[in-house]
Amino acid sequence: MNIALIAHDNKKDLLVGFATAYKGILSNHNLFATGTTGSRIMNETGLTVHRFQSGPYGGDQEIGALVANNKMDIVIFFRDPLTAQPHEPDITALIRLCDVYAVPLATNLGTAEILIKGLERGDLAWRTIVNGKSGEIIENN
Numbered sequence: 827m828n829i830a831l832i833a834h835d836n837k838k839d840l841l842v843g844f845a846t847a848y849k850g851i852l853s854n855h856n857l858f859a860t861g862t863t864g865s866r867i868m869n870e871t872g873l874t875v876h877r878f879q880s881g882p883y884g885g886d887q888e889i890g891a892l893v894a895n896n897k898m899d900i901v902i903f904f905r906d907p908l909t910a911q912p913h914e915p916d917i918t919a920l921i922r923l924c925d926v927y928a929v930p931l932a933t934n935l936g937t938a939e940i941l942i943k944g945l946e947r948g949d950l951a952w953r954t955i956v957n958g959k960s961g962e963i964i965e966n967n
């Protein structure tokens with residue numbers, strides 16, 4: 827499965843902790859992230875992550891494009907609800923596209939844990955059936 831990992835600055839520690847805790851599961855999948863989030867996950871967990879632009883420079887939109895092409899299976903986006911972001915329209919657009927395409931989206935730790943445990947249990951196998959085998963969208967991740 828293709829999994830996007832994104833966190834705003836105040837949530838990056840939380841996402842790195844999440845990625846560390848679930849490294850065993852995440853390492854079986856293709857991971858994608860916005861720029862700074864991806865760097866931190868790679869440096870602090872050792873996981874391989876394909877990095878897009880930083881969020882304010884278009885990273886959310888790049889991930890949104892994959893969602894719109896049904897090539898992203900899960901989005902874990904720990905957004906910061908207490909801090910205004912300069913690229914708020916991009917954030918809203920990504921969340922909207924997840925809803926348009928019924929892509930499982932977790933915006934907080936509680937939901938992310940349920941999602942990752944469901945992934946491990948095979949609850950998301952329907953996505954492979956619907957979309958075909960994922961993982962070939964970007965070879966050099």
Ligand SMILES: O=C(CO)COP(=O)(O)O
Pocket residue numbers: 832833834835859860861862863864879880881882885886917
């Ligand atoms: O701003 C972001 C998501 O909206 C995250 O971007 P970075 O991972 O580059 O900090």
